[in-house]
Amino acid sequence: MAGVKHWGLVLVVLCIKSLSSLVNGAGNGNDGGLVASFIFGDSLVDAGNNNYLQTLSKANIPPNGIDFKASGGQPTGRFTNGRTIGDIVGEELGVPNYAVPYLAPNSTGKAILHGVNYASGGGGIMNATGSIFVNRLGLDIQIDYFNNTRKQLDRLLGPSEAKNHISKRSIFSITIGSNDFLNNYLLPLLSTGTRISENPDAYIDDMINHLRNQLTRLYQLDARKFVVGNVGPIGCIPYQKTINQLSENQCVGLANKLAMQYNRQLKDLLSELNGKLQGAIFVNANVYDLVMELITNYAKYGFTTASRACCGNGGQFAGIIPCGPTSSLCDDRAKHVFWDPYHPSEAANLIIERQLVYGTTKYISPINLIHLRNL
């Protein structure tokens, strides 16, 4: 009897072992499944960098974070009620902890092995973007910071293991571009000069050329698995709808038109880089169509509104004054596509994440993020 019992135990242990290696993705090319997530971008994925900057773009005030379990509902600097898309994608891909904000004191030592978050509210592709907020990290600086992390990884793991870790087990996500329109090109006062000297075609060409350079720099630092989000329907956010006094079902045409033009050129850029940069794969996340689908068919996804901000004040869609302690707050946060005048709710982020991780080429191409991880 003792022998039988013993065998039972061995079997259970074996099962658990093979199960956990399945869960961790061992044997599918990514070395035991240790995954790291390096996150670049703007307020859509900022996890607290702006807390450490003197800036007008801040989210470490309640009720931001009210549904963020890891902090017990306290604000963390995330510009939403719960997790960002970056957080949720990381969890789903098996990253053991949320990527630590680069500027946070704990972004040192072993914590960085699972990734670092460089994203900053107000940041853009262009250096001048977001200057209205006084301070923010643009993408050039975010990549300078990754260059620092790159050296720390060399010290932690040794150069050859560090290179392997970055090129095979790490996913680089870039969620940027909205502010280059909203808080640069489309700003009435600041960018008049830019708009006189650059028509939309020239401005978007400029953005794409900068981004080519920025993605190439990441490649030079051994990044190989990339996912680049396109710009969402920025003409449909509560802020734009409110200041332009639109009705429920209208969006601002120019803002969406600029986003779509940029998105077409981004797609071409990523194809170009897929052909040119050997061993790298650039995945295009079609955030525009995904968010547009949520806005158009919101009821189908269990939302009651896609035009009103849950947290905000002013105008017909609570879209003028950013979310803060004195804002009005909706009753059911899971029923709003938009948390505040600019940013999707966690409920919307969860739907977006499912499509990016498991979806088809309609929203994520040429492969989805589960496939990207397992390469």
Ligand SMILES: *[C@@H]1O[C@H](CO)[C@@H](O)[C@H](O)[C@H]1NC(C)=O
């Ligand atoms: C790092 O610190 C932040 C608070 O600043 C905390 O939310 C996070 O859980 C910490 N992460 C790690 C990996 O220690």
Ligand SMILES: *[C@@H]1O[C@H](CO)[C@@H](O)[C@H](O)[C@H]1NC(C)=O
């Ligand atoms: C943007 O700013 C960074 C840091 O200040 C600088 O290294 C970079 O050259 C600038 N890029 C452009 C295009 O001006």
Ligand SMILES: *[C@@H]1O[C@H](CO)[C@@H](O)[C@H](O)[C@H]1NC(C)=O
């Ligand atoms: C990274 O930093 C080093 C200096 O420490 C510099 O020589 C190199 O050009 C940088 N790489 C990139 C891609 O920015």
